[in-house]
Amino acid sequence: MRPGSFSRPRLGGIRFVNSLPVDAGILTGAVPSAVELVQGTPVELNEKIAAGRLDLGPVSALWYAQHHSDLLLLPDLSVSSRSPVQSVLLFSRVPFRQLKGKSIAFAGKGWTTPALLEILSHERHGFLPRISVASIRVGQIPPDFDAALVIGDEALEWDHRIRNGLVPSPSYRFDLAEEWRGWTGKPFVFAVWVVRRSFYEERPEDVCEVYEVIAQSKEWGEAHLPEVLRLAEEKTELPAAVLRHYFETLDYGLDDELLEGLKLFWKYAVAMGRLAALPLPEFAAVTGEPERVIEGGVASILKKALDGGRLSLEEGTRLYHEADLHDLGAAANALNLRYNPESARRATFVVDRNINYTNTCITLCKFCAFYRLPGDKSEGYLRTHEEIFQKIEELIAIGGTQVLMQGGHNPELGIDYYEKLVRAVHSRFPQVHIHSFSASEVWHIAKTSKLSVQEVLLRLKAAGLNSLPGGGAEILVDRVRKLVSPLKTTAAEYFAVHRAAHEAGLKSTSTMVYGLGETIEERMVHLDLYRKLQDETGGFRAFIPWSFESESTEMPLPRRTGSEYLRMVALSRLMLDNIPHVQAGWVTEGPKLSQLALLYGADDFGGILMEENVVSATGSDRLYSGVTKEEAIRLIAETGKTPTQRNTNYEIVRVFSPQAEQVLA
Template identity: 45%
Template structure:
C-alpha cells in the first residue's frame, strides 16, 4: 500500500473503510460524524484504542497523565428542574431540602486549602430564589478569604436559571459572576445535547442548542470551560455521536472547551430506576472515538468516580490524558449510587501502573507537581475522595477514618 511506511498505526483491521478512517484519525486528520459512528459501532476494540492512544501520544509525548485535587461544594439540593436521572434534588418546600450557609461554605473552602486542593466546584440545584446576586455574594466572599482557590463552577443551565430569576440576559449574568470571582465554567448540565433524549430525561431544562449558546457566550467573554456528557439514559449510538458533533462545531468557533468529560448514569434513587445504562465497553469505546473525533479539544478526562478505578485505569489506553480528581466532597452522583472512592496515593499508583507519568495539575492543566519516580509521590494520606460532606473533623481525621470507626 503506498505510504504505508509513514502511517502512524502499526496494525490494520480487516475492514478497509474502518482501517482508512482509523489511520487518518491517528495521523491527525478530521473524521466525519458518520465515520465516527461507524468506528463506535464496528471498529475492533483494540484497533480503536490503538488509534486513540496514537493521538494522545502525539499530543502529549511526555507520557504525563494529570489529576487535580478539588472539592465539589453543593450549596443547595432545592431544584425546580426535576431531572429524571437525578437522585440529589428536592422540590422547593420539600422537608428534605436544604441550603448551606456562607460560613459553612467558607469552612469547606478552608479544608480544601488545608488538604492541598486548588479548585472548587460550586454546584447545586436551580433554587427558585437564587438569582445573579446570590452567586455574586458567594463568589466574592470565597475570593476574599481564599484567593488561591480557582472557582471552576456552575454550567450553562445555572446561568440560564439565575438570569431568569434576576431578569437579566445570560450575557450580563456571565459578566457579573465573572467579575465577582468565577474563573471557569464546569460542563454541568450538558447531560445529552440532542433534543429527543434530552427532552426525555430533563424536559424542564433548556435545549442542548441553548446550553451551547450560553457556553459560547462565556467563551467570547474569556471564560473557558469544560464540557461533559451523560451516557446511559436511553440515548442511541447516533445521538451519542451527535452530542460530540455539537461540541466540535462550537469549539471550531470559540476554542473555549479545555476538556471533554463523559460519565455514566447511576441507577439508584431516581425516576429512571436503571432501566437503561451504558456498559463499560460502551464507555471505553466512546472515550476512544471522542479522542479521534474531537480533534480541537485538548484534553480527554475519564470518570473513575462513576465507572470504577479499574475502568479508569483502562481508559488511559483509550486516548485519555487526565484521570480527573481526588474530589474532597461529592454528593450529587453519589446519591444515585456512585460510591467508588480513592485516595491520592492510589490515584497516583493507577496512573503509574498504566505506564504513564502522574502529575498534579491546576484548572488550566498546567503541571504543579510531576511525579517522575515513586520518590516524588505525595505522602499525605488524608487526601481522599469522599462520599460525604466534611473531609476533616476537628481532630484531623478524615471522614473515611470516621466511617471505618463506626
C-alpha cells in the same frame, strides 16, 4: 436454523392486514419455517425490538431512523405507497388549514403517521397540529376533538362504512399518503423490516435463513392473492373487493424511488426536531449485496483520523459498532500522544473539591436522585458561607487548587446570592480557582434575575468566577432532553451559555452522560456540536464522558459496560480533534477503568473531588463518592505513568515519583 442455534429467531408481524401479503405464507404454513412469529401494532413491534424480545421484523420508518445505529435494514422489504393508501386517514370537521389550534385525536398505534401529519401541517399549511392520544370508535370523531387520525384496519373499516352509509360522513377526509405524494411527488414508506444489529452479528446465518423465509412468504402472497384475501376478510370482515383494491395501493419492496421518498421524510423529520440527524441506511448482507453504505473499511477510517482528517458522524458511528476495541484504543492513544506528547510518561490530575451548595431544584430531571423540591425541610438544604469556607479550607490543607460549586435550580436564588457567594470565596481564598456553575445554572440565574446570560457571566466573572464546568450537558440532542429533562436548557441554550462564557474570557469544560436512551448516532451528534463550537471559540479545555447510573431515579435503564466506556473515551479522542484533553472519569466507572482509559485516549485522571453527592445519590453499589489525593497518585503510578498534579489551566503544580513516595518537582 443452523446447528448450535440456542433459540428460534423471533420474527415480528404487523397485526394490521397491510402486511398479510408478506406474512401469509408463514401464517398458513405454506412456507415452512422455524421462526416464532409474534404479531402486534407498529408501536408494539418497535418496543419489542428495542427490548430485545424480537430479533427481526417490521418497524415504523421513523422509529428505525431514530434507532438505526442498533439496527440493520433487510433489503427489498417495506410497507409503502405510491398512491392514496386508504389506511392512513385524517377525518376532520374543518378544512386542513383550519385545524390550527384544534385538537386531533390519535389512538397511538403508530409512530410514523403522527410525524407525517406534523410535517404536512407545518411545512405545507404553516402550523403545528395538536395531537393527543385518545380512544377512538370507528366512525366517530371523539366529542372533545375536531379531527381523528386513524390508521390500519380501523381506517379501512371507517372509510368503508362511510362509503356504504353505515356511519355519518365527516366534513373532510384526508389520505396522508395522497397529501404527501401531491406535495412532494414522492412515494411514502410507512414501515421497514429490520434485524437487531447484535443479533445479526451473533447469528448471521440464521438471519439469512429467516430473510429467505420472508422473501418466499412474500412471493407466495403475490402468487396466492385469493388465499391472502380470505385471511384478510376473516381479520376485518371487509369485502374482498375492498381489500383487493387496498393491497393494490401498497408496495412491499424498497427500491431507489422508495428510498428517496423515505430520505426526504427523514429530512423533514430532522427539521421538525423528530430526528437529531439524517440516518445512514445500512443493509444486512443477506443476498450478496454490500453490507455497508460507507466505502472503505474500519482501518481506512482509523487511518483517516491518524492522518489528521476529521471524522464524520457516520464514520464515528461505524467505528463504535465495528472497530475492534483494542484497535480503537490504540488509534485514540496515538492521537492523544500527538496532542499531548508528555502523556507518554505522565498522567495529570487536579486536587479539587465538589461543593453542592443547594439540593433544592425545580427542574425535576428524571435521571436525578439528588434534588429535593422547594419547601422540603427534612432533606432540602442551602449551605451557609461558613460551611462552604470550611470545605475549602479542608481542600487547601491537602494542596488543592480548584473548587467546583454546583447546585440545583433553586427558585429563591438570584444573581445577588451568586455574586455574594463568589465574591466571598474569592476574597477569602484568592489562590483557589473557582470553576463553578453549569450552563443550566447560569441560564436559571439569568431567568430568575431577569438578566441576559452575558450580564450574569460578566457579573460573576467580576466577582471572581474563573471558569465554567461542562455539567448539565447529558446528551445534547433535544429529542433525548425532552424525554429526560424537559424543563432544563435545550441544546441550543446550553451552547449559548458556553459561547457567551468564551466570549467573556471564561474557559469551560465539556461533558457527556451517555446511557439515557439515546442512539449512538445521537452521541456522535453531541460530540460534533462541541467540535463545531470549539472551532468558533476555542474555549473548551477538556472533555469528560461518563455513564448514567439509574438506581433511585425515574429511569430504570440498564447499566452500561466497561468496554462501552472505553469505546466512548476512545471515540471522544478521535472525534474531538480540537479539544486538547480527555479526562478519565472515575465516579461511575471506578478507578480501574479510569486507569485503562489512560491507554484509550485519555491523558488526564480528572479531579479527586473529595466528595461527590449528585451521582452517588443514586445509591448504586458501583459508584465512588471520592478518591483521596494519595489514591489518585497510586492509581496513576500503577499504570506506569508519572502522577502529576496540575491546576485548572493544566499548569503543573507537583510531579510525584512513579512509586508515589516523594515529590520530584
